[in-house]
Amino acid sequence: MSQRDYTPYQRDAIARYYDHRDEIMLAKVGEIATELYLADSDSKRKRLWSRAEAAMRALKVGPKLMEHILSQQKPEILAANLRDWLAAAPKKGGSNPPRR
Numbered sequence: 001m002s003q004r005d006y007t008p009y010q011r012d013a014i015a016r017y018y019d020h021r022d023e024i025m026l027a028k029v030g031e032i033a034t035e036l037y038l039a040d041s042d043s044k045r046k047r048l049w050s051r052a053e054a055a056m057r058a059l060k061v062g063p064k065l066m067e068h069i070l071s072q073q074k075p076e077i078l079a080a081n082l083r084d085w086l087a088a089a090p091k092k093g094g095s096n097p098p099r100r
Contacts, residue, residue: 025058026089029082036075049073059085 006014017024032052039045049070056066061081069077 022059022089025055026082026086029055029059029078029085033075033079033082036078045073052078061085 029052032048032055036045036048036052039048053066053070056069061069065081069081
């Protein structure tokens with residue numbers, strides 16, 4: 001499907017997704033860390049760590065740090081790094097002003 005096949009609304013939605021992709025991936029890593037804390041089977045933990053690896057690749061996490069996190073496979077380490085990534089993430093202003 002070429003770009004001409006999308007409606008203007010769809011093109012805007014796609015553009016917004018890519019504008020906020022890092023924020024989406026950080027939220028995904030947070031969800032994965034939570035699920036890792038609650039995982040009750042080894043197979044589920046294995047799937048979650050695989051998803052965490054994919055999300056970290058999308059975030060372009062350095063290979064040494066990613067290797068460290070994945071080799072330890074401790075949700076605490078993932079959560080601590082997520083906290084650092086969230087603190088370092090650029091703050092984007094919302095389009096809607098806060099209401100009083």
